[in-house]
Amino acid sequence: MSLTLQGVLGPVVTTFEASGELNRTGFAENIRAHLDAGMSGVVVSGSTGEAALLDEKERASLVEVARYSVPSDRRLIVGTGAESTRLTQRLTRLAAERGADGVLVVAPHYYGAKAVALRDHYTSIADASPIPVILYNIPKYMHFALAPQLVAELAQHENIIGIKDSSGDLELLAGYIKAQSENFTVLTGNGSTFKRALELGARGGILAVALFAASLSVEIFETKSAQAQDRLTPLSARIVGDMGVPGVKAALDRVGLVGGPLRSPLAALGAAELAQVGELLRAAELSLAA
Secondary structure (H helix, E strand, O other): OOOOOOEEEEEOOOOEOOOOOEOHHHHHHHHHHHHHOOOOEEEEOOOOOOHHHOOHHHHHHHHHHHHHHOOOOOEEEEEOOOOOHHHHHHHHHHHHHOOOOEEEEEOOOOOOOOHHHHHHHHHHHHHHOOOOEEEEEOHHHHOOOOOHHHHHHHOOOOOEEEEEEOOOOHHHHHHHHOOOEOOEEEEEOOHHHHHHHHHHOOOEEEOHHHHOOHHHHHHHHHHOOHHHHHHHHHHHHHHHHHOHHHHHHHHHHHOOOOOOOOOOOOOOOOHHHHHHHHHHHHHOOOOOOO
């Protein structure tokens, strides 16, 4: 199955009610707003979506809501990475059954993994998956990086169509781009280096900062504007990089979208950090909700 990856995709947050249950209405509203702002697709149950804190039933429900909200000309990618090959295969199959266009698979990392084990893990998942597989490199959480040599080898698999690299390491990204082809696409997951990543050859980005700064992110993709990148970088570095999911959700609330509660053990920002979020958004000249 062919699947084109390009443009700006949003790794959507998972919205919760005050009770801790899923807020499906807010989730759908966010997705529609992201797509209306020019995104080419969304990623459900990724790192920004608090995937590690969701159960299997919740993941399935989010995919169903997203599929209803994402038209056929946009992409619905679902995070299905787990610590075991078996569970990743199961989550991948469930996502496919609910209409996902492709899956984003973070490497298992709890026990660590040698290159040969990672190769076999990803190959087994891609062999079994009914939809395309995208590799996911995020050293911040994995505590290691996928080697460019391994990525180049996996890029030859007909059902592995790309990689999201959230390292922010442009040298590493350039190593992945060497494996890019008609059938394998490199996307960045780092908003602070988005313009430079595009100049190096990346075909787009899956950017948490785009969730609350979509116009800037899309402008960079379309024009490689240095001015837009200068406005985006502090938002990405401070709100996404330093504050993480709590920062992203706070920023969404400030721009009139649905951030809302976090799931424990994540904790809401304190007053000082919330004030910083507002200041950063104003400095970037983004419109804030009343």
